[in-house]
Amino acid sequence: MKKVTFPHLGTSVVVFNDLVRDLGNEPVVPIRPNKKILDLGVQYGPEFACLPFKILLGSYLEAVERGADTVVTSGGSGPCRAGHYGEVAQKIMASAGKELEFIVFDSIYQKPLEFIRKVNRLNSAKLSYWSIVQLVRFYWRKLQALDRLERTSHRMRPRELKRGETTQVFNQSIKWVQESKTMGQIDEAEAAGLKAFDVIAQDPAADVVKVGIVGEIYVVLEPASNLEIEETLGNMGVEVNRSIYLTGWTRENAPGGKKADGFEEAAKPYLPEPIGGHAQESIGHTVMYARDGYDGVIQLAPFTCIPEIVVKTIMPRITREHGIPVLTFFLDEQTGKAGMQTRLEAFIDMLRRKKRTREEATYARVSGD
Amino acid sequence: MRGYLGIDVGSVSTNVVVLDEQDEVLADLYIRTNGQPIKAIQTGMESIRPELREDLEICGVGTTGSGRQLAAAIVGADVVKNEITAHSVAALNMVPGVRTILEIGGQDSKIIILRDGVVTDFAMNSVCAAGTGSFLDQQASRLTIPIEEFGDYALKAKSPVRIAGRCTVFAESDMIHKQQMGHNLEDIIRGLSEALVRNYLNNVGKGKEILEPVVFQGGVAANKGIKAAFESALGLPVQIPKYFSVMGAVGSAFLAKEHVGRHRPTNFKGFNVTNDTFTGKSFNCSGCSNGCEIIEISNQEAVVGRWGGRCNKWEIA
Numbered sequence: 222m223k224k225v226t227f228p229h230l231g232t233s234v235v236v237f238n239d240l241v242r243d244l245g246n247e248p249v250v251p252i253r254p255n256k257k258i259l260d261l262g263v264q265y266g267p268e269f270a271c272l273p274f275k276i277l278l279g280s281y282l283e284a285v286e287r288g289a290d291t292v293v294t295s296g297g298s299g300p301c302r303a304g305h306y307g308e309v310a311q312k313i314m315a316s317a318g319k320e321l322e323f324i325v326f327d328s329i330y331q332k333p334l335e336f337i338r339k340v341n342r343l344n345s346a347k348l349s350y351w352s353i354v355q356l357v358r359f360y361w362r363k364l365q366a367l368d369r370l371e372r373t374s375h376r377m378r379p380r381e382l383k384r385g386e387t388t389q390v391f392n393q394s395i396k397w398v399q400e401s402k403t404m405g406q407i408d409e410a411e412a413a414g415l416k417a418f419d420v421i422a423q424d425p426a427a428d429v430v431k432v433g434i435v436g437e438i439y440v441v442l443e444p445a446s447n448l449e450i451e452e453t454l455g456n457m458g459v460e461v462n463r464s465i466y467l468t469g470w471t472r473e474n475a476p477g478g479k480k481a482d483g484f485e486e487a488a489k490p491y492l493p494e495p496i497g498g499h500a501q502e503s504i505g506h507t508v509m510y511a512r513d514g515y516d517g518v519i520q521l522a523p524f525t526c527i528p529e530i531v532v533k534t535i536m537p538r539i540t541r542e543h544g545i546p547v548l549t550f551f552l553d554e555q556t557g558k559a560g561m562q563t564r565l566e567a568f569i570d571m572l573r574r575k576k577r578t579r580e581e582a583t584y585a586r587v588s589g590d
Numbered sequence: 591m592r593g594y595l596g597i598d599v600g601s602v603s604t605n606v607v608v609l610d611e612q613d614e615v616l617a618d619l620y621i622r623t624n625g626q627p628i629k630a631i632q633t634g635m636e637s638i639r640p641e642l643r644e645d646l647e648i649c650g651v652g653t654t655g656s657g658r659q660l661a662a663a664i665v666g667a668d669v670v671k672n673e674i675t676a677h678s679v680a681a682l683n684m685v686p687g688v689r690t691i692l693e694i695g696g697q698d699s700k701i702i703i704l705r706d707g708v709v710t711d712f713a714m715n716s717v718c719a720a721g722t723g724s725f726l727d728q729q730a731s732r733l734t735i736p737i738e739e740f741g742d743y744a745l746k747a748k749s750p751v752r753i754a755g756r757c758t759v760f761a762e763s764d765m766i767h768k769q770q771m772g773h774n775l776e777d778i779i780r781g782l783s784e785a786l787v788r789n790y791l792n793n794v795g796k797g798k799e800i801l802e803p804v805v806f807q808g809g810v811a812a813n814k815g816i817k818a819a820f821e822s823a824l825g826l827p828v829q830i831p832k833y834f835s836v837m838g839a840v841g842s843a844f845l846a847k848e849h850v851g852r853h854r855p856t857n858f859k860g861f862n863v864t865n866d867t868f869t870g871k872s873f874n875c876s877g878c879s880n881g882c883e884i885i886e887i888s889n890q891e892a893v894v895g896r897w898g899g900r901c902n903k904w905e906i907a
Binding site for chain 1: 656671672673674675708709710711712714796797798878900901902903
């Protein structure tokens with residue numbers, strides 16, 4: 222039986238674990254990226270590779286210690302080196318004496334036959350294609366439910382009266398979704414989760430500012446790589462909206478997927494061509510957040526990530542033309558939160574003051590009429 | 591007589607300031623943190639006390655800097671605020687109408703843009719320590735020049751040499767190379783000052799609209815060479831406020847005064863903390879899978895502060 226491990230990406234772990242199992246493999250669940258994983262990644266990875274690579278490499282190496290012999294991951298096309306990370310990780314591990322099978326899924330559009338061959342390699346249970354489609358639909362629905370619950374948690378957290386309650390409810394609802402055995406049960410789990418969020422005691426007078434999060438997909442999606450910035454912001458009374466969710470991103474890259482949400486159009490005056498990574502998304506979403514009346518945007522980028530460096534350089538112009546403040550974090554090995562806390566606090570202070578000034582100005586205009 | 595205490599516990603220095611009701615600085619103190627913030631806070635409190643009048647009553651306390659939470663737990667603070675807010679409040683009070691603040695401290699450098707007395711934009715160095723006080727300190731001691739005279743050397747330069755400013759490692763090897771080629775010390779130091787300013791403006795100051803009045807504060811503002819380099823790079827006069835090196839503490843004192851107002855009682859525990867023994871310990875909470883690292887500060891047996899968790903379970907501030 223294949224012992225399969227895969228990248229740790231936020232809440233999706235519980236779903237991929239079951240999918241791998243149902244295809245007839247033994248899942249070696251990736252643990253939440255921690256100090257040990259980071260140490261392994263830094264030790265074996267090239268110095269200037271980005272944080273996502275080091276976390277993934279470290280995570281595979283850790284899984285090998287627990288018996289993993291196969292890695293399933295995604296590839297990618299376009300000028301971002303993350304597209305080669307599967308192959309690079311395989312080579313590095315081989316040179317360290319750890320020969321593993323790597324199954325790297327690229328977009329189904331580019332090489333459909335190869336895609337199907339890869340599915341076959343993972344299909345140890347020899348399920349029919351029809352069963353696989355059913356399975357993927359089932360787990361896709363779980364991912365959607367998880368994303369929806371997470372979105373709701375971002376809305377509830379800044380208004381909770383008892384700190385930590387939203388996180389507790391969210392963790393509980395993840396379990397409910399994970400334990401669901403049928404489509405109907407997923408619906409129920411999702412509804413129960415949303416209801417549980419509803420009964421969290423809320424502070425109606427909370428002075429909530431709204432912040433959008435943009436940036437490179439891994440550091441946006443994996444809280445362990447961004448020092449749990451969304452939760453930290455929530456606890457500071459900030460409603461967070463994340464521009465990328467796994468289900469959203471996959472849909473854009475899957476057959477029949479609807480392309481994008483208009484970010485390309487919004488990014489056009491600043492970055493008319495895709496330059497790799499999530500640069501165009503970051504630019505476009507920042508403009509869209511400004512139009513939607515958000516108070517600020519936070520850009521998350523792995524240190525040495527070229528696409529996000531380009532974005533950072535363009536941001537001052539967006540700030541000037543759309544009046545939206547942007548704070549950038551370059552993430553690397555550091556695990557001390559104090560620096561981030563200070564910058565976030567100052568940024569949120571500034572957004573609050575600006576919001577108040579704006580509201581007063583509006584009030585004055587309205588009452589002056 | 592009423593007074594307000596501001597404490598800024600930074601990576602390199604710990605500063606204590608006392609303001610009076612008329613916003614005058616009664617006493618200010620700048621000491622090295624030396625990696626022991628608790629001891630620095632205690633020493634600071636002990637040293638500033640004799641400078642104050644007997645009848646002075648501390649009515650509000652504010653803390654800032656990377657050790658702000660620690661300081662708050664030890665002395666009993668009313669306001670705990672980040673450095674950006676504290677620095678802007680101080681500059682606004684000391685230099686009315688200020689529109690740009692350049693601040694270079696021990697481990698961080700920041701730029702704050704203000705319009706009509708409100709912070710509209712700021713940036714802080716994120717991944718690079720080139721162009722902060724520690725690096726200058728290190729170079730001064732390598733050249734065995736007291737850091738206080740570093741600026742004077744720069745001003746004596748006739749033709750500054752170019753030093754790479756992007757990274758402290760590059761800068762240092764560049765300096766050593768130029769010095770071995772035979773360039774004189776003054777020109778090298780001036781070159782370093784220019785490199786630091788160039789790096790600051792390209793990195794922290796990128797895309798920011800720098801308008802007059804420009805205030806330069808933080809420990810590095812004592813360095814005349816850096817001030818001159820800023821003025822020539824910006825083409826604008828740069829003002830250095832009287833209390834430039836303790837502005838964070840000044841701002842905290844202002845914030846404390848504003849917060850406490852006339853009626854609210856202060857949390858201040860008194861100057862006696864200097865005789866107490868504070869100890870810090872940490873443990874991993876096992877309440878859930880987060881495994882948060884909890885820090886606990888005790889005074890003898892009594893716990894005075896506890897933080898670090900992602901929920902409220904252990905929190906005592």
